Amino acid sequence: MTTSVDISTAFTLKNSVMIKNRTFKSAMSEQLGNKQHNPTDGLTNLYKLWAEGGIGIMMSGNIMIDRTALGEPKNVVLDEASDLQAFKKWARAGSLHNTQFWAQLNHPGKQIPNFMTKEPVAPSAIQLENGLELGFNKPRALTESEIQGIIGKFATAARLAKEVGFTGVQIHGAHGYLVSQFLSSRHNQRSDQWGGSLENRMRFVKAVYEAMRAEVGADYPIGIKLNSADFMRGGFTEEESMTVVVELAKAGIDLIEVSGGTYESPAMVGHKRKQSTVQREAYFLDYAEKVRNLIDTPLVVTGGFRSTKGMNDALASGACDFVGLARPLAVVPDMPAKAMNNVAYKINLKPLTTGVKLVDKIATLDITWYEAQMARMAQRKAPKPNLSEWMTFAKTLGNAGLYAFRKRRA
Numbered sequence: 058m059t060t061s062v063d064i065s066t067a068f069t070l071k072n073s074v075m076i077k078n079r080t081f082k083s084a085m086s087e088q089l090g091n092k093q094h095n096p097t098d099g100l101t102n103l104y105k106l107w108a109e110g111g112i113g114i115m116m117s118g119n120i121m122i123d124r125t126a127l128g129e130p131k132n133v134v135l136d137e138a139s140d141l142q143a144f145k146k147w148a149r150a151g152s153l154h155n156t157q158f159w160a161q162l163n164h165p166g167k168q169i170p171n172f173m174t175k176e177p178v179a180p181s182a183i184q185l186e187n188g189l190e191l192g193f194n195k196p197r198a199l200t201e202s203e204i205q206g207i208i209g210k211f212a213t214a215a216r217l218a219k220e221v222g223f224t225g226v227q228i229h230g231a232h233g234y235l236v237s238q239f240l241s242s243r244h245n246q247r248s249d250q251w252g253g254s255l256e257n258r259m260r261f262v263k264a265v266y267e268a269m270r271a272e273v274g275a276d277y278p279i280g281i282k283l284n285s286a287d288f289m290r291g292g293f294t295e296e297e298s299m300t301v302v303v304e305l306a307k308a309g310i311d312l313i314e315v316s317g318g319t320y321e322s323p324a325m326v327g328h329k330r331k332q333s334t335v336q337r338e339a340y341f342l343d344y345a346e347k348v349r350n351l352i353d354t355p356l357v358v359t360g361g362f363r364s365t366k367g368m369n370d371a372l373a374s375g376a377c378d379f380v381g382l383a384r385p386l387a388v389v390p391d392m393p394a395k396a397m398n399n400v401a402y403k404i405n406l407k408p409l410t411t412g413v414k415l416v417d418k419i420a421t422l423d424i425t426w427y428e429a430q431m432a433r434m435a436q437r438k439a440p441k442p443n444l445s446e447w448m449t450f451a452k453t454l455g456n457a458g459l460y461a462f463r464k465r466r467a
């Protein structure tokens with residue numbers, strides 16, 4: 058099916074929320090929280106800039122729901138102890154120019170580096186593999202009451218997100234974090250009601266959704282970012298993902314963002330690209346096309362979009378309703394406006410390498426280099442497309458070292 062939709066076409070969600078165009082900023086963890094894990098003025102600057110750049114709907118970087126389980130040192134946390142005034146300021150800046158600004162809510166489960174925690178929690182006590190054994194400790198399995206506690210924390214964070222002025226929330230159900238760990242038979246080997254069959258493994262995400270819905274009411278938008286697959290042996294499969302999508306659609310979720318991969322297998326940033334993907338830019342369009350036939354919940358596809366043509370073709374094919382953008386916005390914050398004004402617009406992101414393979418692996422440049430760009434914009438500096446990879450690496454090492462030192466002294 059082809060339609061005449063393009064990136065500048067408005068969209069109305071079922072609860073009458075109007076989104077001014079089809080460009081969607083995907084979550085990027087900014088690492089711009091302060092020592093108490095509240096939003097800083099830098100975050101406000103950054104989101105104001107993005108709101109000025111023409112984007113229709115933005116997700117915040119992942120906001121943690123539990124301050125005892127941070128994924129990164131400078132994460133923002135939204136709970137009863139948060140500085141709600143600082144959150145209000147941030148939410149206001151991101152909602153300027155009629156931009157939808159949603160809070161992405163996350164619990165990292167076992168994806169917490171070992172310089173931050175001795176013993177993370179997870180559905181089961183299964184260590185991350187694929188070379189991550191060095192950086193991540195083996196988790197312990199959550200108890201029943203801890204699971205209920207975490208569901209409650211997701212619900213509290215959603216209530217507070219609404220209170221401070223975010224226009225919606227998104228559950229981070231992708232990329233190998235806690236919700237995604239529950240869904241995966243590789244990571245969830247529980248024998249109680251939370252593990253085993255897919256019906257049991259998806260109980261957690263459904264419970265999180267229902268608990269959040271009970272707090273925010275029927276009309277407040279709740280979305281989810283979900284993996285099309287984990288791309289790991291024994292992990293969450295495409296067929297399972299489709300079953301989960303259908304269940305969440307039935308439960309009334311407002312928006313589904315499609316991604317894929319985990320820390321063990323980072324497909325979300327294009328490490329598993331197929332030839333069909335290279336031609337169509339976006340990594341997960343084939344999957345979205347299949348899902349499109351199963352549900353009529355609005356769909357976002359994220360990963361790989363770099364040109365007006367790539368985005369418009371995806372929308373016109375009917376495979377998705379929104380195009381998700383992350384890394385391009387860290388280098389060109391007004392990319393949506395530029396793309397809407399020029400059908401030939403294309404951004405070329407430089408391939409990131411220090412030239413030393415081992416260093417590249419440790420440096421996770423796909424993340425840290427873009428974080429450095431966000432940090433520049435937070436300080437009202439322009440992004441720097443030729444920023445040195447070695448500088449980024451040195452800074453990352455410094456930050457991790459300082460954190461570990463502070464923790465030891467605390």
Ligand SMILES: Cc1cc2nc3c(=O)[nH]c(=O)nc-3n(C[C@H](O)[C@H](O)[C@H](O)COP(=O)(O)O)c2cc1C
Pocket residue numbers: 083084085086087118119161229231232282316325326359360361362381382383384385423424425427428
């Ligand atoms: C610096 C950085 C931080 C990210 N943090 C998050 C996050 O907090 N939550 C999330 O769902 N995805 C996160 N992602 C993944 C992006 O949302 C997106 O799925 C991925 O970068 C692919 O899209 P792109 O090709 O447009 O960059 C992050 C990506 C980058 C580069």
